[in-house]
Amino acid sequence: MNWRALFVGFGLLSLLAGCASVGKRDLSTFYAHEPRSIIVVPVVNESPEVNAPAVFITTITVPLAERGYYVFPVYLTELLLRDLGLPEAGLVHQLPSQRFFDLFGADAVLFITIKDWSTKYLILASSVVVEMKYVLKDTRTGTVLWQSKQQVARSSGGSNPIAMVVSAALNALFTDYLPLARQANIQVFRPPDGLPAGRYHPDHGKDRDRF
Amino acid sequence: MNGGNGWWRAWLANQYTLWQYVCLGLVIGAGPMGCTPPALYQWGEYEDSLYRRYVKEDIAGAEAYLRETLVAAELKSRVPPGVYAEYGFLLYRRGDYAGAIEKFEQEKRAFPESAALMSKLVERIQQQRETRGQTEQKEVPGGTGQP
Numbered sequence: 001m002n003w004r005a006l007f008v009g010f011g012l013l014s015l016l017a018g019c020a021s022v023g024k025r026d027l028s029t030f031y032a033h034e035p036r037s038i039i040v041v042p043v044v045n046e047s048p049e050v051n052a053p054a055v056f057i058t059t060i061t062v063p064l065a066e067r068g069y070y071v072f073p074v075y076l077t078e079l080l081l082r083d084l085g086l087p088e089a090g091l092v093h094q095l096p097s098q099r100f101f102d103l104f105g106a107d108a109v110l111f112i113t114i115k116d117w118s119t120k121y122l123i124l125a126s127s128v129v130v131e132m133k134y135v136l137k138d139t140r141t142g143t144v145l146w147q148s149k150q151q152v153a154r155s156s157g158g159s160n161p162i163a164m165v166v167s168a169a170l171n172a173l174f175t176d177y178l179p180l181a182r183q184a185n186i187q188v189f190r191p192p193d194g195l196p197a198g199r200y201h202p203d204h205g206k207d208r209d210r211f
Numbered sequence: 212m213n214g215g216n217g218w219w220r221a222w223l224a225n226q227y228t229l230w231q232y233v234c235l236g237l238v239i240g241a242g243p244m245g246c247t248p249p250a251l252y253q254w255g256e257y258e259d260s261l262y263r264r265y266v267k268e269d270i271a272g273a274e275a276y277l278r279e280t281l282v283a284a285e286l287k288s289r290v291p292p293g294v295y296a297e298y299g300f301l302l303y304r305r306g307d308y309a310g311a312i313e314k315f316e317q318e319k320r321a322f323p324e325s326a327a328l329m330s331k332l333v334e335r336i337q338q339q340r341e342t343r344g345q346t347e348q349k350e351v352p353g354g355t356g357q358p
Contacts, residue, residue, distance in 0.1 A: 072292075076296055
C-alpha cells in the first residue's frame with residue numbers, strides 16, 4: 001500500500017479546495033512560554049453574517065485539543081464571561097491578557113476574528129469563503145506567542161448555465177459554512193505554520209524541525 | 212493422492228490472495244477516511260452538542276449529545292478536555308450540586324490545567340449550598356464579579 005501516494009493525493013485535494021495561509025513564524029517567544037492550556041474567548045465578527053461566530057465556535061475545540069493543549073470549555077467560558085459583565089466579544093478582546101490568568105488560570109488566550117464569511121457570485125459560479133485571524137497571547141505577559149491567518153474557499157461552477165443559476169440561488173439559502181470553518185481550524189494549527197505539539201501530544205518536544 | 216492435495220492447497224492459496232486483494236481494495240476505498248493520524252480523544256458527539264446549543268439553540272438536544280459523548284468516552288478512551296466540566300455545569304443547572312462538584316473534580320484530575328477554575332467553581336457551589344433556601348439559584352455559580 002502506498003501511503004505516501006495517498007497523502008500526496010490528500011494534499012493535492014486540499015490544494016484544489018483552495019486554502020492559503022499567511023503567518024509569522026518566529027516561535028522563540030512561544031517556546032519561551034510554552035503554554036499548556038489555551039482559553040478560546042468569544043470571536044469577533046467582521047463579516048456581515050450574524051450567525052458566523054456561533055457556527056465557528058463549535059469547530060475550534062477539537063483541532064486545538066488534538067494538537068495537545070488543554071482547551072477550556074468554550075460554552076462555559078462564554079457564560080462565565082457574560083456573568084462578569086462581558087457579553088460582547090469586542091469587550092473581551094480588549095481585556096488585558098492577565099485577566100484570563102486571574103479568572104481562569106489559563107496559560108494563553110486565543111483571540112479570533114472572523115474576517116470573511118460569505119458567498120461570492122461570479123458570472124455563473126459561486127464561491128464560499130471563510131477567513132479568520134488568530135492571535136495567541138501569553139496571559140502572564142500579554143506577549144503575542146503566535147499568530148496566523150487562514151482562508152478556506154470552495155467554489156462551485158459548471159457548464160450548464162441554467163443548473164448553475166439554480167444552484168447558486170439554492171446555495172445562497174443553504175450555504176453550509178461549517179465544513180469550511182472546520183477545515184480552516186484543522187489547517188491553521190498544523191505544521192509548518194501552526195502550533196508546536198502541546199503537552200498531551202506524542203510529538204511534544206520532538207517537532208521543532210517541522211516549524 | 213498427493214497431486215489432489217496439492218491442487219486444493221493451490222486453490223486455497225489462490226482464495227487467500229483473492230481475499231487479500233478484496234481487503235486491500237477495502238482499505239484503499241476507505242483510505243481518504245482512514246489516513247488521518249489517530250485522535251488523542253474520543254470526541255463522540257461533542258461538536259454536535261455545541262452546534263445544537265449555539266446554532267440551533269436546542270438545549271435538550273445539546274445536553275443529550277453531551278451526555279452521550281461523556282459516557283462513550285469514559286468507556287472507550289480518554290475523555291476530551293472540557294467535557295467533564297461542561298457536564299458538571301449542566302448538572303449544576305439542574306440543581307444537582309453534588310453531581311456538579313464530582314464532575315468538576317474529575318475534570319481537575321484528568322487535566323490539572325483546569326484546577327484553578329474548577330476549584331473556584333466547586334468553592335462557589337459549596338458556598339451556595341450552605342446558603343441554599345435563602346438565595347435564588349444563579350445562572351453561573353457565584354454570581355457577579357468584576358471583569
